[in-house]
Amino acid sequence: MADRFPRPRPEWLRWAVLGVAAGILVIFLGAQRQSIEVSYGASPSTAQRIDQEPPGSAGVPSVEEMSALIRAKPVVRLPGAVASWDEAAVRAAAGGAEVRILVAPPGLDKAEQDRVRDVEGATVRIIGTQVSGGLYRSTGSTAADWRSQFATGDVTTLLMGLVAELNDQPAPAETDRLARRDPSAAELRAVTADLRRTGVHVAAGATLTEVPAAAAAAAFPGRRALYVALPQQPAGKPVPRYGPALAASFPDTPIVVMYGSWIEYDGPDAAGFAELATATYYGRFGDLLSRSAYPQRAVLATYLDRAADVRYSGLFDRPLPYRPLDPVRVALPALPWLFTACVVAFLLLSARSVRRPAPSAPSLGTPARLAGLTGLAVEMSALTSRASDPALTRGITKLLAARDALAGNLPDPHARELLDDAEAELDEAAQHLPFDGYRPGDYLRRRPA
Structure with missing residues (x-):
């Protein structure tokens, strides 16, 4: 009598691959509803606010008095005004049209600002270094614009763009109007001596009284930054650039230099960090700083907070947070292919079990x-x-x-x-x-x- 033969492997194997396919499908669908999210902790910035303008000591005359002054002269500078410009370049941008400019000091309260804007006969009104005229306000949009405006009070570029628009003239070409120079040996010695002794150099005329310690620690964790505070520089003269020279004297050390309300960074990650910190800071606060009279400590504290926020974004010298291994997430891209392979195997094995002649x-x-x-x-x-x-x-x-x-x-x-x-x-x-x-x-x- 012939031997009895057990069922061959394909009979149970096809059900096994079908079970595997079902399991893969369940895992894949379940993974769509869950994920592991790991992010950086909140920035420890001290959230310094400069949204509220500080009360200024300057004042302005009445609207009638300022209107009479502007009718008498094309340029009226009120006491305390800080803005300056290249008059020839502005006249050329206006295309020969008459331009009357009223220049007011920074730090005016809202009522005083309204009086300046109500003056009749003024083509352009400047409060601090904020430039406006007609229905327009001219603001900087590049580091070169902000550097000239806040380091020296030069508003030539802003004025040229505004008067050209008011008189339907072609927009002037953008240029960097701030000339730079290396500091002299004597200047550098005076600064480095203070930095080695206290970590801070405050030049005559600067208003920085102290470095905000909490903001500094958040901006540069684990490092002792050095700070140089200078007053607003004279317009039209080359401005010493201390950053690169100090970075060479103090390697791997953050260097922060203030020129009035303009802040420059040199040191670790300066190539990318400085540009990003400048753009985010002055892009947000530039208009407010231009019309206000903030002390350098407030300006520096807010800048350091922005620097801390940038660092906590993970872009510079900060390792990525630990992300635990998730086997499902690792294997997830392959699951659809495994599911397809199991289904194909089941169909092929099932075809052998279909009744045939x-x-x-x-x-x-x-x-x-x-x-x-x-x-x-x-x-x-x-x-x-x-x-x-x-x-x-x-x-x-x-x-x-x-x-x-x-x-x-x-x-x-x-x-x-x-x-x-x-x-x-x-x-x-x-x-x-x-x-x-x-x-x-x-x-x-x-x-x-």
Whole structure:
């Protein structure tokens, strides 16, 4: 009797790959709802505010008095005014049109500012270094504009742009009007001596009284920065650039130099940090600083807060925060491909289990085929079940009829037709058995000739 064959691996393997595919799908969908977010802590900046303008000591005359002054002269400078400009360049930008300019000091309260704006006959009004005229206000947008405005009080670029707009003239070309020079040996010695002794140099005329310690610690954690405070520099003269020279004398040390309300940074990460800190600080507070009279300590404290915020953004000398390993996130890009592979494997394995025509039996003579199918029927009868009984019974009946046809010498085609019917019935019965290998085509192929 032929051996009994267990089900081959593909039968259980296809269900295994289907289970894996289902598991992958559940994991993938679940990962869409969860994530690990790691960010930097809040900046420890001290949140210095300069939104409220400090009360100034300067004042302005009445609207009528200022209107009379501006009618009498094309340029009126009120006591305490700090703005200056290149008159020839401004006249050229105006295209020959008459320009009357009223210059007021910084630090005016709101009522005083309103009086300046109400003056009749003034083409341009300047409060501190804030330039306005008509419906327009001219503001700096580059580091060169802010440097000239806050380091020296030079508003030439702002005035040129405004008067050109008011008189429908072409916009003047943008130029850096601030000339720079290296500090002399004597200047550098005086500054470095103070820095080595106290870490701070305050020149005559500067208003810095102390460095805000909390803001400085937040801006430059773990490092002792050096500070130089200078008054607003004379317009039209080269301004000494202390930063690079001091950075060479104090390597790997943050250097902060103030020229009036203009602040420059040199030292570690200066190439990217200085430009970013300048843009964020003066882009936000430039208009407020231009019309106000803040002491240098307030200006420096707010700048250091902005520097701390920039550093806490993770752009400079700060390691990325620890991010715990998430295996699901790491494997997530591969999960759709694994799911697809499992589905394809399941379909391929399932295709082998789909009912298909019985394999063709080898070419046997009618008596040999009758003997083979009879032996198969005998073996299957020992394994029969309720599901396979009807087909097996019909198959045996056909085999008995085929045997009688051969014994009675009936035509061979009639016997073969009966055997074909018997083989079909046995094939149907074999599909209900708990073992493979009993389909007629497989059985007759294994049977010895």
